[in-house]
Amino acid sequence: MNIIQTISSAPVLVQARDVHKSYGANEVLKGIDLDVRIGETVVILGPSGSGKSTLLRCINHLESMQKGSILVGGEQVGYVKRDGKLYYANAAQLARQRHGIGMVFQQFNLYPHMTVMQNIIEAPVGVYKEKRASAEDYARMLLKRVGLLEKASAYPRQLSGGQQQRVAIARALAIKPKLMLFDEPTSALDPELVGEVLATMRDLASSGLTMIVVTHEISFAREAADRVIFMDGGRIVEEGPPDQVLVNPKHPRTRAFLNRVI
Amino acid sequence: MAAMDRAGSAITADSSEGWDVSRAVAAVNYPRWALTCAAILFALYMAWMIIANDAFQWHTVFHWLFDPTVMQGLGVTLGLTVVAMVLGTIIGLVLAICRLSGHRIASGFAGLYIWFFRGTPMLVQLIFWYNLATLFPQISIAIPFAPPLVSWDTNTIITPLTAAIVGLALNEAAYMAEVIRAGLISVDHGQSEAAQAFGMTRQRALRRIIIPQAMRSIIPPTGNQLISMIKGTSLVSVIAMNDLLYSVQAIYNRTFEIIPLLMVAVVWYLFITSMLNFAQSHIERYYARGERRSEAPRVSTSDMEDAQ
Numbered sequence A: 001m002n003i004i005q006t007i008s009s010a011p012v013l014v015q016a017r018d019v020h021k022s023y024g025a026n027e028v029l030k031g032i033d034l035d036v037r038i039g040e041t042v043v044i045l046g047p048s049g050s051g052k053s054t055l056l057r058c059i060n061h062l063e064s065m066q067k068g069s070i071l072v073g074g075e076q077v078g079y080v081k082r083d084g085k086l087y088y089a090n091a092a093q094l095a096r097q098r099h100g101i102g103m104v105f106q107q108f109n110l111y112p113h114m115t116v117m118q119n120i121i122e123a124p125v126g127v128y129k130e131k132r133a134s135a136e137d138y139a140r141m142l143l144k145r146v147g148l149l150e151k152a153s154a155y156p157r158q159l160s161g162g163q164q165q166r167v168a169i170a171r172a173l174a175i176k177p178k179l180m181l182f183d184e185p186t187s188a189l190d191p192e193l194v195g196e197v198l199a200t201m202r203d204l205a206s207s208g209l210t211m212i213v214v215t216h217e218i219s220f221a222r223e224a225a226d227r228v229i230f231m232d233g234g235r236i237v238e239e240g241p242p243d244q245v246l247v248n249p250k251h252p253r254t255r256a257f258l259n260r261v262i
Numbered sequence B: 001m002a003a004m005d006r007a008g009s010a011i012t013a014d015s016s017e018g019w020d021v022s023r024a025v026a027a028v029n030y031p032r033w034a035l036t037c038a039a040i041l042f043a044l045y046m047a048w049m050i051i052a053n054d055a056f057q058w059h060t061v062f063h064w065l066f067d068p069t070v071m072q073g074l075g076v077t078l079g080l081t082v083v084a085m086v087l088g089t090i091i092g093l094v095l096a097i098c099r100l101s102g103h104r105i106a107s108g109f110a111g112l113y114i115w116f117f118r119g120t121p122m123l124v125q126l127i128f129w130y131n132l133a134t135l136f137p138q139i140s141i142a143i144p145f146a147p148p149l150v151s152w153d154t155n156t157i158i159t160p161l162t163a164a165i166v167g168l169a170l171n172e173a174a175y176m177a178e179v180i181r182a183g184l185i186s187v188d189h190g191q192s193e194a195a196q197a198f199g200m201t202r203q204r205a206l207r208r209i210i211i212p213q214a215m216r217s218i219i220p221p222t223g224n225q226l227i228s229m230i231k232g233t234s235l236v237s238v239i240a241m242n243d244l245l246y247s248v249q250a251i252y253n254r255t256f257e258i259i260p261l262l263m264v265a266v267v268w269y270l271f272i273t274s275m276l277n278f279a280q281s282h283i284e285r286y287y288a289r290g291e292r293r294s295e296a297p298r299v300s301t302s303d304m305e306d307a308q
C-alpha cells in the first residue's frame, strides 16, 4: 500500500482489500485496495462508468461484492464473524453497522412526504431510538450549520436543489456518523447552486470528519481533499495528494481525464 | 394571426408600454356558453322526465326509503363492504409485498393466488364458498398425516354471512394486491435506498417511507374498488344474505312495486357512493402534502384574433 506520508498516522477507518464486483459478466470493480484514515477527506475522480459509485455503495453494503473485504471501523458491513465462519448479517446487525456511515446521494433522496425536521430525525428517533427532544435539538443545530434553520417545517419540494442537498447532508450528519459518503452530491444541481453545497462540505472536511467524496468538481478536490484517487476501468490507477495528482499526474489516463474536465 | 408573421414571434421591439396584468380578463367564449346552456337545459329536461313520470311512483319510493327492512339491508351492505374491504386490503398488502419480495416461492404463490381469484367469476366463488361443505365436510387443524387436533363441521362454520365475507374478501384481495403493487413500484427506487442506508429494516422502510408515498397512487383505484365492492355485495343475495338489494327484492315480491323499490336501492347506492367520493378527495389531499402546488396560468379559451 502506498499510503502517502503527508497524512498523519491516524488509525485506519476504512480498509478495502482486493474488492471485486461484477454485474453479470461485466466486472465493474477489478481488485480495489484502499485505506482511509480517521479525519481524512478522500476524493475519488474518474470517467463515467469507472466504478466510483459502485465502490462507494459497496462500502455501506447497498451493493454486495463478490470477492475481497471492506472493513469500516473494524467491522465488515453486511457480514458477521462467528465461530470462525463468515455469515451474512441480519437486518438488525446491518442497521447497527450502518449507524456509523452517513450517505449523501446525487438525487438527494429526501423523503418528500416529511418536513425537513422529520426527514432529519427519522433515523435517529425511529431507527436508533434517541429521545425526540434531543434529536430535534441536534437537528436544529445541524440545520443552523448548513444555513437552513428557518426551513425546518418546509417540505423538500418547496426548497431549491441546493437547499435540498444541504438538508440531505444534515440528515446524514444526524446519525452522528464516523464516515460520510458523498456520491456526486452536486451533479444534479444548477451551476450557481453548486457553491453552497461545496462550501458546506469544505466546512465538514475541515472539522475533521472522515469523508469519501465522488465528484467531478476538481476545485473541491484541490481545496478540500487530503488525498485524490483516480479510478479507471474498475481499478485505482493513481492516488496521492491533490497538488501531485491534479497538477503532475503520472498516469496518462489521469492526464487525459484532467485535460478533458479542467 | 398577423403578429405571428413578423419573424414568427408575437414579441416586437416597439411594443409600447406594458399594461398591469391585474386588469386582465378572460375573453368570452360564445360557443362554449351555448354548449353549457344546452347541457343544462338537457339535464333539467331529463330530471323533469324522471320526476314527473308517474311510473316511478315517487310517493312509494319515499314510503319505503326508510323502512326498517331496507335500513337493515343497508346495514348489511355497509357492514359487508367494510369488513370485506378491510380484510381484502390487508391480504392484498401481504400478497403485494410477497409479489415484490425477491423470494421466488412467496412471489410465485402470490402470482398464483391473483391469477386464480381474478380469473374466476365472483358469483361462482361465492356459491363455491357457500357450498364448501359438499367438498370438505370437516375443517380441521392438524399436522399433515396425523390425527386432527381440532375439527369443526363445515356446515356450522359456513353460514351465508361467513361465506359472503370470505368470498368477497378473498376476491377483493386479488385486486387490491395489484393496486398496492402498482403503488409500491411507483415510488422512486432512491427512496428505499436512502431508507436502507439509514439503517431501516425492510418493514420499517415500507411502513414509514414507501407506503405513505405509494398511497397517492393507491387511493384513486382503491376508491374504484370500494365502489364496485358496494355494488358487488349485491351478488350475495344469491346465497340468501339479506343485503340492500335482497331486502328490496323481498319487499317487491310481496307488493309488486318493482320499479319504485329498485329506485330505493338506487338512491341508497348513489348516496353511499357520493359519501365515499367526498371522503376520497379528503384523503387524497392529505397524502398530497409536500407537493409543490402552483396555480396554472390563466388562459382565454376563445379563438380570437391576436392583433393589438
Ligand SMILES: Nc1ncnc2c1ncn2[C@@H]1O[C@H](COP(=O)(O)OP(=O)(O)OP(=O)(O)O)[C@@H](O)[C@H]1O
Pocket: A023, A026, A028, A046, A047, A048, A049, A050, A051, A052, A053, A054, A055
Ligand atoms: N445495477 C446495475 N446493473 C448492471 N450494471 C450496472 C449497475 N450499476 C452500475 N452498473 C455498471 O457498472 C459500471 C460502473 O458504474 P458506476 O455507477 O459505478 O460508475 P461511476 O464511475 O459512478 O460513473 P458515473 O460517473 O457516470 O456515475 C457501469 O458500466 C455501469 O453500467
Ligand SMILES: [Mg+2]
Pocket: A052, A053, A054, A183, A184
Ligand atoms: Mg456514479
